[in-house]
Amino acid sequence: MPGENLSRDEARERAALLSVDGYDVALDLRSAVGGSDGEPRTFRSVTTIRFRCAEPGATSFADLIAPSVTSVSLNGRDLDPGEVFDGTRIALTDLAADNELVVDAQCAYSRTGEGLHRFVDPEDGEVYLYTQYEPADSRRVFANFEQPDLKAPYRFEVRAPEGWTVWSNGAGELVDGVWRFAETKPISTYITCVVAGPYHYVTDSYERVLEDGSTLEIPLGAMCRKGLAPYFDADDIFLITKQGLDFFHENFDYPYPFGKYDQAFVPEYNLGAMENPGLVTFREEYIFRGKVTQASYEARANVILHEMAHMWFGDLVTMVWWDDLWLKESFADFMGTFGNVGATRFKDAWTTFANRRKAWAYRADQLPSTHPITADIRDLQDAKLNFDGITYAKGASVLKQLVAYVGQDAFLEGARRYFKRHAYGNTRLADLLSVLAETSGRDMSAWSRSWLQTAGVNSLTPQVLLDDEGRIAELAVVQEAPESHPELRPHRVKVGLYRLTPEGELKRYSCEELDVDGPRTVAGYTAGAEAPDLVLVNDDDLTYCKIRFDETSLATLREHLGDLTDPLARALCWSALWNLTRDGLLPAREFVALVLRFAGRESDIGVLQMLHAWAGTALERYAAPEWRATGGELLAQGALKELRAAEPGSEAQLAWARFFASVATGAADLALLKDLLDGTETVEGLTVDQELRWAFLEPLASHGVADEEALAAELARDDTASGKRHQVRCLAARPSAAVKAQAWAQLVESDALSNALVEATIAGFGQPGQRELTAPYAEKYFAALERVWRERSIQIAMHIVSGLFPAYQDRPETLAATDAWLAEHADAAPALRRLVLEARDDLARALRAQECDAGA
Numbered sequence: 001m002p003g004e005n006l007s008r009d010e011a012r013e014r015a016a017l018l019s020v021d022g023y024d025v026a027l028d029l030r031s032a033v034g035g036s037d038g039e040p041r042t043f044r045s046v047t048t049i050r051f052r053c054a055e056p057g058a059t060s061f062a063d064l065i066a067p068s069v070t071s072v073s074l075n076g077r078d079l080d081p082g083e084v085f086d087g088t089r090i091a092l093t094d095l096a097a098d099n100e101l102v103v104d105a106q107c108a109y110s111r112t113g114e115g116l117h118r119f120v121d122p123e124d125g126e127v128y129l130y131t132q133y134e135p136a137d138s139r140r141v142f143a144n145f146e147q148p149d150l151k152a153p154y155r156f157e158v159r160a161p162e163g164w165t166v167w168s169n170g171a172g173e174l175v176d177g178v179w180r181f182a183e184t185k186p187i188s189t190y191i192t193c194v195v196a197g198p199y200h201y202v203t204d205s206y207e208r209v210l211e212d213g214s215t216l217e218i219p220l221g222a223m224c225r226k227g228l229a230p231y232f233d234a235d236d237i238f239l240i241t242k243q244g245l246d247f248f249h250e251n252f253d254y255p256y257p258f259g260k261y262d263q264a265f266v267p268e269y270n271l272g273a274m275e276n277p278g279l280v281t282f283r284e285e286y287i288f289r290g291k292v293t294q295a296s297y298e299a300r301a302n303v304i305l306h307e308m309a310h311m312w313f314g315d316l317v318t319m320v321w322w323d324d325l326w327l328k329e330s331f332a333d334f335m336g337t338f339g340n341v342g343a344t345r346f347k348d349a350w351t352t353f354a355n356r357r358k359a360w361a362y363r364a365d366q367l368p369s370t371h372p373i374t375a376d377i378r379d380l381q382d383a384k385l386n387f388d389g390i391t392y393a394k395g396a397s398v399l400k401q402l403v404a405y406v407g408q409d410a411f412l413e414g415a416r417r418y419f420k421r422h423a424y425g426n427t428r429l430a431d432l433l434s435v436l437a438e439t440s441g442r443d444m445s446a447w448s449r450s451w452l453q454t455a456g457v458n459s460l461t462p463q464v465l466l467d468d469e470g471r472i473a474e475l476a477v478v479q480e481a482p483e484s485h486p487e488l489r490p491h492r493v494k495v496g497l498y499r500l501t502p503e504g505e506l507k508r509y510s511c512e513e514l515d516v517d518g519p520r521t522v523a524g525y526t527a528g529a530e531a532p533d534l535v536l537v538n539d540d541d542l543t544y545c546k547i548r549f550d551e552t553s554l555a556t557l558r559e560h561l562g563d564l565t566d567p568l569a570r571a572l573c574w575s576a577l578w579n580l581t582r583d584g585l586l587p588a589r590e591f592v593a594l595v596l597r598f599a600g601r602e603s604d605i606g607v608l609q610m611l612h613a614w615a616g617t618a619l620e621r622y623a624a625p626e627w628r629a630t631g632g633e634l635l636a637q638g639a640l641k642e643l644r645a646a647e648p649g650s651e652a653q654l655a656w657a658r659f660f661a662s663v664a665t666g667a668a669d670l671a672l673l674k675d676l677l678d679g680t681e682t683v684e685g686l687t688v689d690q691e692l693r694w695a696f697l698e699p700l701a702s703h704g705v706a707d708e709e710a711l712a713a714e715l716a717r718d719d720t721a722s723g724k725r726h727q728v729r730c731l732a733a734r735p736s737a738a739v740k741a742q743a744w745a746q747l748v749e750s751d752a753l754s755n756a757l758v759e760a761t762i763a764g765f766g767q768p769g770q771r772e773l774t775a776p777y778a779e780k781y782f783a784a785l786e787r788v789w790r791e792r793s794i795q796i797a798m799h800i801v802s803g804l805f806p807a808y809q810d811r812p813e814t815l816a817a818t819d820a821w822l823a824e825h826a827d828a829a830p831a832l833r834r835l836v837l838e839a840r841d842d843l844a845r846a847l848r849a850q851e852c853d854a855g856a
Contacts, residue, residue, distance in 0.1 A: 004088045007379045011147040020152035024048040025142045028159045032127050042106040047143040053095040062090040063139040063146040070104040103143035112793045113270035113755040115140030123227045123720045128197035130266040135383045138189040149320045149426040151186040166196040169278040186424045193276035195264045200229040204238045216255050221262040228287050240301045244308045247343035254419040268756035273303050275310030290691030293651040295606035298346040306336035320426045322383035326373045330395025352606045354541040355571040357393040364389030367841050369834045370455045381831035397544035398451045404492045404542040406440035413439040456485025461548035462535035475526040477516050491516040496539030497532040506563040547576035562598035571607050578614050584848040587856035588622035596638040605651045612659040620768040622849035635663040648685020661696050690718050694726035702733040702767045725760045732764025748784050762803035771808045778806035782821045789832045805839035810846050
């Protein structure tokens with residue numbers, strides 16, 4: 001729609017012209033319940049904006065996406081909505097120095113997770129509402145100036161159905177049937193928030209004596225749907241919250257500025273979480289209905305701390321425009337792990353970061369859409385796609401390197417000055433670099449150019465020359481960069497040397513820091529040292545790079561990877577081997593063999609679960625087609641062996657059970673899954689709870705063992721929102737042409753499904769063992785792309801474009817069809833082309849890896 005995709009130039013021009021003094025927003029949400037007479041359900045939104053104009057007489061616009069506008073008044077002058085409102089913008093002409101705009105509109109409830117999302121719980125019929133705006137969907141709920149650098153205080157008032165509770169950023173109270181909320185501090189539009197409904201709500205409080213002797217009191221709250229209340233472990237959520245508040249107060253020296261701290265776990269949420277000040281929203285999947293491993297609790301703690309860090313990085317101090325999105329996301333991603341290690345029980349969180357978060361970064365940084373951490377964001381569609389592995393995980397990795405470069409004390413002191421200097425304001429890259437230069441005494445410009453303003457990932461490879469006595473004559477680190485992004489960067493690394501002990505353990509005997517700069521750096525201090533069996537060039541994971549190995553080190557890992565005693569070193573080696581597999585340098589079947597040989601000895605449950613995911617991808621995407629059946633049998637046999645050998649009731653047992661289900665294809669394996677479901681077969685210590693039942697049912701459905709009747713019976717057993725999502729996924733997974741046609745029609749030809757059910761249907765539709773069944777949809781996919789992008793919301797369009805790409809039609813013909821579409825649609829929306837280019841790159845990588853595997 002014209003005007004929906006705000007450009008950076010438009011935002012810059014408007015920010016130069018306008019300053020916003022405050023918003024009063026009144027929402028009437030009583031229409032959320034009851035019948036809707038078949039019409040799209042809407043709610044009344046009345047917004048009053050007080051703002052100044054630097055050039056009286058000038059023209060500008062306000063943002064609003066709404067089905068209809070009842071009235072518009074500017075400075076007491078009634079404007080004709082038909083003339084000034086075009087569906088996305090309200091034209092404002094002849095502005096005064098001081099202005100008041102009043103907009104009365106009918107806004108739409110959302111089913112896509114964008115704007116004010118409305119969810120009906122199938123378990124009890126209750127209705128739940130919440131808002132989600134980033135980067136620019138608050139304009140779906142109230143009229144505003146939708147850009148991050150036009151901050152203002154907000155006063156919300158909400159009318160809601162009787163018996164409901166309403167929350168917003170500020171503290172609220174119910175007065176004469178209206179929920180009225182305290183005025184906020186100056187914040188950006190995208191972090192305002194409203195949550196409403198019959199939520200289950202638990203309270204606690206946090207107190208801290210500040211340096212001036214005063215006491216900071218923060219009311220704490222946590223909420224979820226009533227149906228999830230039996231599983232809601234609010235005590236652990238509050239524990240992590242208090243530990244995080246202690247940690248950030250100790251390190252940031254700036255008291256939490258937003259009053260209360262509520263955390264809402266909400267249904268059908270598109271993201272992991274959102275840092276709305278005073279009212280953080282999370283996906284409700286962080287409430288665990290069944291047994292999960294500690295990796296899940298660690299991940300939740302990381303997200304809680306990530307969002308909490310945003311209260312300072314992002315909410316208190318906000319980027320001017322989305323180019324500098326990293327100013328908040330990279331810092332929050334780094335602080336999530338930094339805080340987990342420093343404040344909580346998850347002391348090995350840097351291992352998870354090295355293994356899981358950086359894998360996301362490495363993938364994103366090798367796509368054709370890779371970009372510098374400080375990106376070029378031309379408009380809102382660009383911004384939507386830049387919540388990616390570069391902005392989050394690479395940015396956090398680079399900050400970890402920065403801490404190694406300038407020192408932790410200088411880094412944290414820079415953060416403290418940054419908050420005090422720019423509180424409630426907006427910043428750019430230069431603002432952060434200036435305080436870091438002050439606190440570190442270093443010129444940050446060269447570091448910034450190398451790390452923040454260039455794209456791509458370097459590879460670091462050890463070269464070891466031995467003397468006649470078998471000792472190190474020279475050890476050098478060779479740095480390489482891809483041709484597309486040839487930047488060589490300064491890396492502060494630790495070079496770890498490992499040898500096998502007489503007891504058979506692979507242990508580090510030397511580790512020194514080295515500043516790698518340029519194509520080849522000699523580690524002079526190693527001369528004369530014992531010859532290593534393994535050289536690990538980024539030991540302790542200080543920098544962001546792809547680790548490579550010399551031949552001796554690779555041979556050692558093939559035989560002794562499980563003998564590495566240090567969990568982080570082991571995780572780094574696994575990550576490096578996975579990168580070699582993705583790059584077509586290590587055959588997929590060899591990676592699978594390593595997993596089968598050594599994963600059973602892995603002590604870190606998060607690493608083990610990551611290895612399971614990688615092994616599955618290696619088999620489904622990177623193995624030669626003629627070896628897939630053999631590889632699948634080997635993985636299923638190995639998983640079952642480890643399942644039976646695992647300690648009864650252990651996390652490892654649960655992880656192997658889930659992995660076994662994901663790779664089970666043979667009749668005997670599927671029969672065992674069915675027997676475990678029926679209870680006619682048991683594995684000692686393994687509780688087949690409801691979530692595990694669904695994990696077993698999906699492969700049974702995809703192989704035609706569990707039919708529609710069986711899935712309906714399971715839904716009757718678990719008639720909940722979660723159960724419905726699982727059932728929809730399993731239904732779409734069935735091996736039937738009619739099933740695939742129905743799923744395709746629901747996704748592409750209709751917009752009836754909510755965002756959560758779109759995701760579930762896509763997940764079921766694309767099964768690696770159903771390549772022939774889904775082959776006809778490759779041509780249909782390319783024919784539908786532009787229409788889907790034009791007609792659907794950007795969130796749903798992104799799901800469809802990425803999720804339905806014919807990735808399992810992994811043949812050169814699919815690559816050619818993708819190239820043909822790109823060539824014929826050079827003028828398609830840049831964000832759409834980016835998604836197709838990324839999928840094309842994944843496909844090309846898979847074909848290269850399959851070629852490598854076929855030659856093994």
